[in-house]
Amino acid sequence: MLDKDTLSQLKQLKQNIEDSKEYAVGIVKGTQRKFGFVMLDDGREIFINPDEMQKVFPGDKVKILITTKQENKDAKAKVSGTLEKLIDSPLKEFTGRYIVKGKGHFVEPDVPNLKRWIFIPPQARLNAKPNDFIRCRINRHPYPQAKPQAKITEVIGAADKVGIETDYVVSKFQLEPAWPDNWKSSLIEVNTNDREDLTALPFLTIDAASTMDMDDALFVKNTEQGWQLQVAIADPSAMIAVDSELDKLARQRAISTYMAGRPVSMLPEELANHLCSLTPNTTRPALVCQMEADQQGKIISYKIIEAMISSKAKLSYRDVSAFLDQDGVDESLADCNNHKDTLLALKALSAALRSQRQEHNLVIPNRQEYRLVLNAQRKIDHIEPIKKTSAHQLIEECMIAANRCAANMLDGQGIFISHPGFRSERLADVKKLAEEQLSLTDIDFSTPQGYQKLMKSIDDDKLEFPLRPVLSRLLERSRLSAEVLPHYGMGLDKYTTFTSPIRKYSDLTVHRLLKSKIKLSKTAAVKAEDLAIMQQGQDNSRQARYQMEQWLKCQFMQPLIGQTFMGTISQINSNGFTVRLDDHLIEGFVETRLLQQKYSFDPMRLRLTSKSQTIELNQAIEVVVKEVDSNARSIRYTLPEPVN
Known part of the structure; x- marks a missing residue:
C-alpha cells in the first residue's frame, strides 16, 4: 500500500507530465x-x-x-x-454524387480536399438513384469514431437531366433560397410626396433586347457650358423594408447570377422585372443623379435626388450602336430616330467623358469576354466573343460618371469598390519590368500615382514583350470596402456603384445610404458581417458561373480528344500554361512536367523556356486535346509530337 508521500509524488509527477x-x-x-x-x-x-x-x-x-x-x-x-x-465544424450541408457500392450507399462530397465517401443510412436516402446529384446534411460527425453519416435533403437530378449543370451549381452555392409566400405583403408603399416629379422628361433606356430587369434610364440635353445629364436608377429600396425577410434573402443572394440558359435573379422575378424595372411608359421610383458637364467632359456640379420617372422608350444596344455608328442617318431604325437628338447628344457627351478619364484617370482596355450559346438540350452549341459596341461604351461612361458622384456624396461612409493595384509581393518584379521595358525608374508603383504613370506609359503596339498582359496578372482583385480606398484600375481616389440595385445588394445598400444623405439623417455604418455576406455572395456567384460553364465545356470537348488545334496562350505559371483554342474558344491546361523537354519558369516575365522553345502570354501555339475530366471540371492539352 502506497503512503501519502508516495501518492503525492505520483500526483505531482502526473501533473508535471501534463504540464509538459x-x-x-x-x-x-x-x-x-x-x-x-x-x-x-x-x-x-x-x-x-x-x-x-x-x-x-x-x-x-x-x-x-x-x-x-x-x-x-x-x-x-x-x-x-x-x-x-x-x-x-462548419460543414453542415454540401452537394455531391450518390454512390452505391455493393450494399453500401454513400455520397461522394463535392467539397475541396474532402476525399472520402460518407455513408447514407437507409432512412436518409430519399429514393435517390445511383449517380444522381444530391444535396446532403451531415447528421453524424466523424469525431471521434471516424464513422460519419449524411442525410439527403434534395435529389437535384440525374446526370442526363436537361439543365443539370445549372441546377447543380444553384444548389451547391445556394443561389436560390425560397422566397416567403407573403413577400408581396411585406413591400412598402412608395411615398411619392418626398419625390420630385420628373415623369415628363423623355428618359430612355438602352439595354440588351432580352433584358427585363432594367436598372437605368438616361436624359441629356445640350447647355451653353456643355451638357446636362440625368441618370435615373431604379429604386427597389423604396419598396423593400430594411431587415425584412425579403431583404435578408436578397442580402444572402447578394447579386443576380446570369448563367447561360438560366438567370438567377437577386430579387423575386415579379419585383425585378416588373415592379421595380424601368419599363417604358410606366411611372417608377428612382434615384436620379443630375450632372452638369462642360465641353471637356468634366463634371462641374451634381446632385442626387429622389424622384418619380417614366422612361419613354427601351432601345437595344444593337440598334443604338448601328444608329450612332452612322451618326444618326439610318432612317430604318425608327425607334432610334424618334430619339435622335438625345442619342447624338449622349454620343458627344460620352466621348467627352471618356476623353476626360483618359487624360486625368485611367481607361484600361477591357479583357475580352465570351458568351456560351446553348442548344435546346442546354448544351454548348458554340461560344462567341462578346463585342462591346459604341452603345455599351456610351452607357458605361454615363454610369461611371454617376457612380463617381455617388462616391463623393457618401463622404467617406458607405460601401466602396477598392482596387489596391499590384500584389505587394510582386512589386519588385513590377519595378524590374518597368525599367526593362519602359526605362521607368525611381517610381513607387505601390502608390496610385505610380501605378497610373506606369499604365499610361505602355504602348502595346510598340512593345514586342506582352507587358500589359503580364502586369494584369500581378494585380489584386477589386473588393468591397467599408472605408474609402483608391481604385487603382480606374485611377480614382474613391469609387462606388449604385447603378444596379435590382441586381446587386451592395448597390441597394448604397441607395439607402445616399437617401440618408439626401434627407440629412444619420447614416448607419455598414456592418462588417453584412459586407462579408455581400462579398461572399458575389464570390459564390462568380464561382457558380465558372463551374457550370466549365462543366459544359468539358462535355463539348470530350469528343475532340486527340484532335489538334491552334490556340493562344492566356495564362502561365510554374506548372505549365493555359491555351484558349482559336476555333472553339475553350481553355485547357498544358502541364510542362509531362512534356518531353524540361522547362524553366521566369516568374517576373511569366515565361517558360526550354532548350528549343519559349512560351509567353498571347503567343500562338498548336496543341492536342489530351484529357477531359467532367467530374473534376478539367481540360488538359499537350503539345504535338515532334516530327522526325
Whole structure:
C-alpha cells in the first residue's frame, strides 16, 4: 500500500507530465492525399496522420496535442499531433454524387480536399438513384469514431437531366433560397410626396433586347457650358423594408447570377422585372443623379435626388450602336430616330467623358469576354466573343460618371469598390519590368500615382514583350470596402456603384445610404458581417458561373480528344500554361512536367523556356486535346509530337 508521500509524488509527477504537453487550437486543412494538417494561429502546420484525418473534415476547428517529430516521408510538417477535441465544424450541408457500392450507399462530397465517401443510412436516402446529384446534411460527425453519416435533403437530378449543370451549381452555392409566400405583403408603399416629379422628361433606356430587369434610364440635353445629364436608377429600396425577410434573402443572394440558359435573379422575378424595372411608359421610383458637364467632359456640379420617372422608350444596344455608328442617318431604325437628338447628344457627351478619364484617370482596355450559346438540350452549341459596341461604351461612361458622384456624396461612409493595384509581393518584379521595358525608374508603383504613370506609359503596339498582359496578372482583385480606398484600375481616389440595385445588394445598400444623405439623417455604418455576406455572395456567384460553364465545356470537348488545334496562350505559371483554342474558344491546361523537354519558369516575365522553345502570354501555339475530366471540371492539352 502506497503512503501519502508516495501518492503525492505520483500526483505531482502526473501533473508535471501534463504540464509538459503542448496543446494548441487550429483549423484542419485537407490535402489531395489521405493525411492532413492543422493550421495554428502562429503559422505552424501540424501534421495529422491518415487515421486521425478520418475523424475530421477540412475546415473543422480542433484542439490537438502536439506530439513528436514527424517521420512520415510524405509529410511536409516538422511535427505531428493527435486530436483532443472537436470545437466546431462548419460543414453542415454540401452537394455531391450518390454512390452505391455493393450494399453500401454513400455520397461522394463535392467539397475541396474532402476525399472520402460518407455513408447514407437507409432512412436518409430519399429514393435517390445511383449517380444522381444530391444535396446532403451531415447528421453524424466523424469525431471521434471516424464513422460519419449524411442525410439527403434534395435529389437535384440525374446526370442526363436537361439543365443539370445549372441546377447543380444553384444548389451547391445556394443561389436560390425560397422566397416567403407573403413577400408581396411585406413591400412598402412608395411615398411619392418626398419625390420630385420628373415623369415628363423623355428618359430612355438602352439595354440588351432580352433584358427585363432594367436598372437605368438616361436624359441629356445640350447647355451653353456643355451638357446636362440625368441618370435615373431604379429604386427597389423604396419598396423593400430594411431587415425584412425579403431583404435578408436578397442580402444572402447578394447579386443576380446570369448563367447561360438560366438567370438567377437577386430579387423575386415579379419585383425585378416588373415592379421595380424601368419599363417604358410606366411611372417608377428612382434615384436620379443630375450632372452638369462642360465641353471637356468634366463634371462641374451634381446632385442626387429622389424622384418619380417614366422612361419613354427601351432601345437595344444593337440598334443604338448601328444608329450612332452612322451618326444618326439610318432612317430604318425608327425607334432610334424618334430619339435622335438625345442619342447624338449622349454620343458627344460620352466621348467627352471618356476623353476626360483618359487624360486625368485611367481607361484600361477591357479583357475580352465570351458568351456560351446553348442548344435546346442546354448544351454548348458554340461560344462567341462578346463585342462591346459604341452603345455599351456610351452607357458605361454615363454610369461611371454617376457612380463617381455617388462616391463623393457618401463622404467617406458607405460601401466602396477598392482596387489596391499590384500584389505587394510582386512589386519588385513590377519595378524590374518597368525599367526593362519602359526605362521607368525611381517610381513607387505601390502608390496610385505610380501605378497610373506606369499604365499610361505602355504602348502595346510598340512593345514586342506582352507587358500589359503580364502586369494584369500581378494585380489584386477589386473588393468591397467599408472605408474609402483608391481604385487603382480606374485611377480614382474613391469609387462606388449604385447603378444596379435590382441586381446587386451592395448597390441597394448604397441607395439607402445616399437617401440618408439626401434627407440629412444619420447614416448607419455598414456592418462588417453584412459586407462579408455581400462579398461572399458575389464570390459564390462568380464561382457558380465558372463551374457550370466549365462543366459544359468539358462535355463539348470530350469528343475532340486527340484532335489538334491552334490556340493562344492566356495564362502561365510554374506548372505549365493555359491555351484558349482559336476555333472553339475553350481553355485547357498544358502541364510542362509531362512534356518531353524540361522547362524553366521566369516568374517576373511569366515565361517558360526550354532548350528549343519559349512560351509567353498571347503567343500562338498548336496543341492536342489530351484529357477531359467532367467530374473534376478539367481540360488538359499537350503539345504535338515532334516530327522526325
